[in-house]
Amino acid sequence: MKKLLFFLAGSLLTAQQTSELLSNNWYISKMVTSGGQTTNTPLIDNGVPATTFNSAGGTSYVINSKYYNSSMMSFGIMPGTNNLIKTASSCTLLYYNGGNAGPVRAYDQKNCDIYGLAAYASIYSYQITTNGNLKTLAITDPSGNKIYYNNSAQLSTKEIEAGKKTFKAYPNPVKEALHLENIERRLALKIYDLSGKLVFETTTNDVTLSIDTSGFQKGQYILVLENYKSYPFTKE
CATH class of the missing domain: 2.60.40.3080 (Immunoglobulin-like)
Incomplete structure (x- = not known):
């Protein structure tokens, strides 16, 4: 009976965690290297599109981390934890030639690297914090680099410059x-x-x-x- 209750509690916790990931649109806001260097999301012509989490069936999920390119990682969630187990990854190969091109390209590459460089079955962790209506999602890769998302959209360079x-x-x-x-x-x-x-x-x-x-x-x-x-x- 104790084992059954523990399993049910773990399943409930996992369901609550994934529900919060799936029910929000997330917008990439900054990256922090394992050495502590912070890079805020550079302005981009059309604004930052929403990063989404989707169910891939059963206990499998997919994150599409979007900036200019989309960095995709398939993963499973360890029951009762905030740990993600990587099962696959890919990144689109579009080349940005708009305003603020240098910082945008460099940041875009980092977005691809965080999800693409780690090996199969690598462990990522995540944390969601709430401050009023603002939610912040932080995902940490196996090397200690962090990528942050907010549930509010960033304006585009065109909107800001106008x-x-x-x-x-x-x-x-x-x-x-x-x-x-x-x-x-x-x-x-x-x-x-x-x-x-x-x-x-x-x-x-x-x-x-x-x-x-x-x-x-x-x-x-x-x-x-x-x-x-x-x-x-x-x-x-």
């Missing part, structure tokens, strides 16, 4: 310094490389600003100024 103000920036390409004009004071300014890494940040204190780029590596960057359209530039 109606934003512009500023004057020169020269482009830049060698020693990038000069900005017609900006507002007390705004957050950040510069990212094409991998999505933050390489510079400050707060504006005047209507003009000169940024020393002599220490930047050669390549392409994106300047993000609060309330303004983002500005891509090249460092020579």
Whole structure:
């Protein structure tokens, strides 16, 4: 009788867990490596599509983790736990050429790697937390990398950029310094490389600003100024 009650309790817990996974649309929000480096989801032209969980029959399920490409993993759930047992995986091979292309492509690859690189029967774990109407799903791969999802959609670059103000920036390409004009004071300014890494940040204190780029590596960057359209530039 005790064994039967334990089995029923485990089955009920598993049903509750999978119900919460299946009943929500999830939107990828950030990734955290096992070393603690966080990358927030880069803006993408058409916005982030919903990641979904679906039943594949019996105790088998499938996650379609969607960004630009879709990273699919089939899995089973260990009864009474938050552990997922991988049974198969695949990733689509579309190539993104829209706005913010560098960070989007790098992030897209990470999404594929988290579900695709681990071996058959690898163990993933997940946790769902709730704060008011916001639910957050965190999935941890066997290497300790985490991928986070929210149950609210992220806006697209087109939606966010529409109606934003512009500023004057020169020269482009830049060698020693990038000069900005017609900006507002007390705004957050950040510069990212094409991998999505933050390489510079400050707060504006005047209507003009000169940024020393002599220490930047050669390549392409994106300047993000609060309330303004983002500005891509090249460092020579």
